[in-house]
Amino acid sequence: MKEILIEAINDSLKKLDIDDISVEIDVPKQKDFGDYSTNIAMKLTKILHKNPLEIASLIVENISNANIEKIEIKAPGFINFFVKKDYLIENIKKVLTEKDQYGSSNIGNGKKINIEFVSANPTGILHTGNARGGAYGDSLARIMRFSGFDVTEEYYINDAGNQINNLGESLKSRYYEICGKTYPLPEEGYHGKEIIAMANDLYAKYLDSLLDKDIEFYKEYATKELLAKIIAVLKEYRINYDVYTSEKEIRNKYNLQNIIDILTKNGYTYERDGALWFKCSALFDEVDHVLVKEDKTLTYLVPDIAYHLDKYNRGFDKMIDIFGTDHHGYVARLKSSIKALGNDPDKLEIKLLQLVRLIENGEVVRMSKRTGKSVTLKEVIDEVGINAARYYFVKSSLDTQMDFDLNLAKSKSNENPVYYVCYAYARISSILKEKDYDEIPQNFDTLNDEDSYNVLEKVYAFPDVVKNAALKELPHLITNYVYDLANAFHNYYSRIRIITDDELVTKERILLIKSVRQTIKNALDLIGVIPPEKM
RNA sequence: GUCCAUGUAGCUCAGCUGGAUAGAGUGUUACCCUCCGAAGGUAAAGGUCAUGAGUUCGAAUCUCAUCAUGGACACCA
DSSP: OOOHHHHHHHHHHHHHOOOOOOEEEESSSSSSGGEEEEOOHTHHHHHHHHHHHHHHHHHTTTTOOTTEEEEEEEETTTTEEEOOOOOHHHHHHHHHHGGGGGGOOOOOEEEEEEEEEOOOOOOOOOOOHHHHHHHHHHHHHHHHHHHTOEEEEEOOOOOOOHHHHHHHHHHHHHHHHHHTTOOOTTTTTTOOOHHHHHHHHHHHTTTTTTTTTTHHHHHHHHHHHHHHHHHHHHHTTTOSSSSSEEEEHHHHSOHHHHHHHHHTTTEEEETTTTTTOOGGGGTSSSOOOEOOTTOOOOTHHHHHHHHHHHHTTTSSSSEEEEGGGGGHHHHHHHHHHHHHHTOOOOEEEEEEEEEEEETTTTEEEEBBBTBOOBBBHHHHHHOOHHHHHHHHHSSOTTSSSSEEHHHHHHHTTGGSHHHHHHHHHHHHHHHHHOOOOOOOOOOOOOOOOOHHHHHOOOOOOHHHHHHHHHHOTTTHHHHHHHHHHHHHHHHHHHHHOOSOOOOHHHHHHHHHHHHHHHHHHHHHHHTTOOOOOOO
């Protein structure tokens, strides 16, 4: 409908000899201002040097279109369109025919997108911050896939380096402790409950027969166990990755020295104080960073450069990394390295999400993997449920600093808007159990009232919302939308009786609410929420 | 100190590339079930959009300054 109007306006503008301006069509907040509205007359004041009202009437004079019922001009210069409602009726048929595909599109045009998210180090278990990143990343992937992008969801496993050494040492230390021996816990060691649990498992299975195993054994065992746990929880959280990339494998696949050599050849390194530095201040960063330490070991930056090179080599049109804001200093470094290796840094987009602050008993709980103090994703899922958790963590934009009050989440979980939406779904399902129709009629003659239009307009808006969410990469637009849709339905339900004595009326109303239910389902699916038939 | 983000109703948050009288939920106060699910609906109250200037037909939205909050500024990852 928007396109039809834009075309009509453009035709009119041509007659006025104006063609190089883009016409914008909005949906006004108020019903009095019509179904659609444009500010084009006001934008043209600068070019035409005329009163916007005058311009508006010139434009309107030249518009004629069968779909338009009425056009009004309102001060200071808005042109408001009132359109015929046939398209809303047509749309019911579309929803009922396309079913689970309603709202999908091909605007992505098969472009290859890589979305990397969570990628938590396997040195502990997932916490609430990962819950947010996971909900965002996976929802974005679903939305983009639904919009015709070729999406790869990826998890990068940091299974090498210092932290893994510390992890191995930590496990060994705990195991020794249980065996009645001592082995020092490293200063940077991990204190999580899960490490102690693993040590207990080892003892239960092997008693003290592992005491002379070397550190490699503990490293490998701990990494494998923790990773399995992480993946299992993510799966429960309805996230299924397409690709897991291991840092260990990247280190084997790429000769890291080779990458440093290329950087050197391109003139982006220098030596100082016995270390080799990356001259990223010449590119996007403010300061330089070390690649090779004085003791000749590599910093974490080097394998990460290799990892991103690997992503580039796999031929994605766009790569999206989702980091916590605590890694924001890292963005410039990474982009610099990409440029320094001769790739296009604009293909990599790094999204920073504000960390979730945990509140318990009115106090901020400091989360830390090292001290083992945190609320895990698993606990969140068990306490508030998967639907509520996914909805909650996706409903705010990434830039919002979020507080997660665990007491509130537990005690008043009904306040979560997800229940309001699911309730609408369950209500419709329950009516459909009583009466249902499958065949779709040509006309819906009895649905010619404002109440029906109000709901149908929301249903009609869905494909546009999805496109918007996909292009702007904002999954929370979906939660906003689906709430509005549920609200429109609850309103309709309270005013209109669906099942009546009149067979035709009942049938058309049933099909209307069926299209609502389908749209709710499709929308919720994009954010990983599965509505129940009964609540 | 420098960099990034944020500041909208008592609280939690929307507000799309600047548009018409700033919106929801929650909380407070009233109503509404003989009938498809009241986890619902209706209404009232609640705002110097942090502050100050600027840009223009028009600013919560853009620019600058100030204040406040969170985070980052390692030869850790």
